[in-house]
Amino acid sequence: MTGKPNQSEVPLHRLYRHFSELPYSLRVLYTATLLVLGTAYLFALIYLFYTYSGKDGNPRTLSYEDIVIAYSGSGKGSRLEAALRGSMSAMLPRDELSTLVSWAQEGGERARYEKEIRTTFDRRCMACHDGSNPHLPNLNGFDNVQKVIERDTGTGLFTLVRVSHIHLFGIAFIFFVLGTIFSHAYVRPVWFKCTVVALPFIALALDVGSWYFTKIFHPFAWVVMIGGALIGMSFAFMWVVSMYQMWFTRPPSVVLQRQEGATTDVG
Numbered sequence: 322m323t324g325k326p327n328q329s330e331v332p333l334h335r336l337y338r339h340f341s342e343l344p345y346s347l348r349v350l351y352t353a354t355l356l357v358l359g360t361a362y363l364f365a366l367i368y369l370f371y372t373y374s375g376k377d378g379n380p381r382t383l384s385y386e387d388i389v390i391a392y393s394g395s396g397k398g399s400r401l402e403a404a405l406r407g408s409m410s411a412m413l414p415r416d417e418l419s420t421l422v423s424w425a426q427e428g429g430e431r432a433r434y435e436k437e438i439r440t441t442f443d444r445r446c447m448a449c450h451d452g453s454n455p456h457l458p459n460l461n462g463f464d465n466v467q468k469v470i471e472r473d474t475g476t477g478l479f480t481l482v483r484v485s486h487i488h489l490f491g492i493a494f495i496f497f498v499l500g501t502i503f504s505h506a507y508v509r510p511v512w513f514k515c516t517v518v519a520l521p522f523i524a525l526a527l528d529v530g531s532w533y534f535t536k537i538f539h540p541f542a543w544v545v546m547i548g549g550a551l552i553g554m555s556f557a558f559m560w561v562v563s564m565y566q567m568w569f570t571r572p573p574s575v576v577l578q579r580q581e582g583a584t585t586d587v588g
């Protein structure tokens with residue numbers, strides 16, 4: 322026989338320990354950790370689904386549109402516009418209505434508000450929206466009106482920064498623990514095992530980075546989704562393989578051979 326040795330002949334690393342070689346206390350600790358991490362992951366998925374799935378108006382699926390809207394906004398008009406075209410349309414004459422809408426669409430300038438818009442609000446809306454009813458938006462004065470003319474531009478930059486740092490710290494820590502446990506599994510080829518360990522960290526960087534890029538270029542929502550899927554797949558793979566090799570399989574033959582060698586050494 323010539324050429325490269327068969328993968329199964331690659332000798333075990335001096336410091337490698339298979340699950341079967343670990344003391345029971347450590348295996349119990351690993352198992353308990355895996356169980357809690359697995360449960361936490363399920364809750365995270367449920368939370369994710371309910372937070373994002375309804376963004377595009379269809380709460381039954383988590384779609385590309387959901388992700389785009391979450392990060393870059395729906396691009397639809399403001400609350401004021403929606404109300405003026407909907408339930409509030411009967412509160413004022415057509416021409417005044419279109420003046421309000423065009424003013425809001427053009428960004429709601431203060432100067433124009435003071436000059437011609439304020440009187441319309443005061444005359445047509447104050448009867449109900451003067452702030453005395455806590456259930457209705459207060460439309461009294463420029464600062465209050467501004468709150469209902471904001472466009473939906475998606476999750477704010479500062480919120481993203483906050484969520485990013487929590488995510489990066491938290492998820493790196495989880496995959497450090499999971500990867501450490503998984504490092505005791507016997508998986509060949511070695512490059513594949515290393516890829517599985519590294520993948521969630523790469524996917525995490527792609528995922529979090531794409532939250533920001535989606536604001537600028539919508540198709541990055543695909544990267545967010547693919548990143549999330551890769552993280553989930555590597556989590557599932559490491560979890561299942563670790564649990565299975567820890568309790569349900571015989572140790573691989575190379576490990577058994579090494580153990581036999583060790584006993585002979587001792588005598």
Ligand code: HEC
Nearest residue numbers: 400401404408409412413442445446448449450457458469
């Ligand atoms: C007769 C009372 C009355 C007047 C006058 C009135 N509104 Fe309203 N408005 C309501 C009530 C009640 C609601 C909450 C129920 C609803 O949304 O239909 C509401 C809700 C709203 C909302 C919030 C919609 C949302 O996003 O939930 C906006 C914005 C609004 N009104 C704008 C206006 C504007 C602008 C005017 C003047 C042109 C106006 N309203 C005049 C009673 C009034």
